[in-house]
Amino acid sequence: IAGITQAPTSQILAAGRRMTLRCTQDMRHNAMYWYRQDLGLGLRLIHYSNTAGTTGKGEVPDGYSVSRANTDDFPLTLASAVPSQTSVYFCASSERSAIPNEQFFGPGTRLTVL
Amino acid sequence: GQNIDQPTEMTATEGAIVQINCTYQTSGFNGLFWYQQHAGEAPTFLSYNVLDGLEEKGRFSSFLSRSKGYSYLLLKELQMKDSASYLCAVMDSNYQLIWGAGTKLIIKP
Numbered sequence: 001i002a003g004i005t006q007a008p009t010s011q012i013l014a015a016g017r018r019m020t021l022r023c024t025q026d027m028r029h030n031a032m033y034w035y036r037q038d039l040g041l042g043l044r045l046i047h048y049s050n051t052a053g054t055t056g057k058g059e060v061p062d063g064y065s066v067s068r069a070n071t072d073d074f075p076l077t078l079a080s081a082v083p084s085q086t087s088v089y090f091c092a093s094s095e096r097s098a099i100p101n102e103q104f105f106g107p108g109t110r111l112t113v114l
Numbered sequence: 115g116q117n118i119d120q121p122t123e124m125t126a127t128e129g130a131i132v133q134i135n136c137t138y139q140t141s142g143f144n145g146l147f148w149y150q151q152h153a154g155e156a157p158t159f160l161s162y163n164v165l166d167g168l169e170e171k172g173r174f175s176s177f178l179s180r181s182k183g184y185s186y187l188l189l190k191e192l193q194m195k196d197s198a199s200y201l202c203a204v205m206d207s208n209y210q211l212i213w214g215a216g217t218k219l220i221i222k223p
Contacts, residue, residue, distance in 0.1 A: 096209065104159070107156050
């Protein structure tokens with residue numbers, strides 16, 4: 001693989017169910033991010049990780065959790081999905097020491113919560 | 115609060131020039147980014163400005179005025195494949211990106 005992969009590509013989920021969105025990068029970037037993108041709104045940061053073993057909350061963290069056990073993987077978990085979590089989810093990574101430290105995005109996961 | 119403003123939609127003609135503006139108010143500034151996003155796809159990096167002035171990269175140029183909190187993306191010799199959304203984002207004092215809602219650019223033949 002080259003770049004960032006996300007799985008699944010799309011998912012329809014019943015409200016109240018638990019769901020984990022997967023994200024893997026092979027660029028050895030230290031930082032990783034989860035965003036959601038909704039129509040008419042900019043990308044909003046859910047959680048981020050500046051380096052393996054650390055995570056932080058973004059703008060809209062409620063209802064989501066993340067872990068960063070190693071450099072490559074950054075899964076996002078919805079403990080009990082609600083309809084307002086219907087969105088397109090993008091994972092991204094960057095090398096924080098690089099200039100510019102642009103973010104590289106995965107292809108996204110389209111999630112529908114009914 | 116932090117805010118990024120850009121027009122919702124613009125229309126231009128193939129072969130012409132279009133300028134997409136972005137104004138921002140953020141807590142701190144560590145650079146401004148422009149991304150392109152085709153419908154149904156991921157955003158891809160276009161340009162980065164951290165100093166005032168114009169950065170040129172082929173048909174695309176980006177300008178920054180830090181004192182005015184203003185940037186624009188200039189696209190020349192428009193092609194149909196340039197039909198996409200263009201996202202403006204500012205890196206704040208915590209080195210996190212604050213994103214505008216994006217400008218949908220429609221190219222007509």
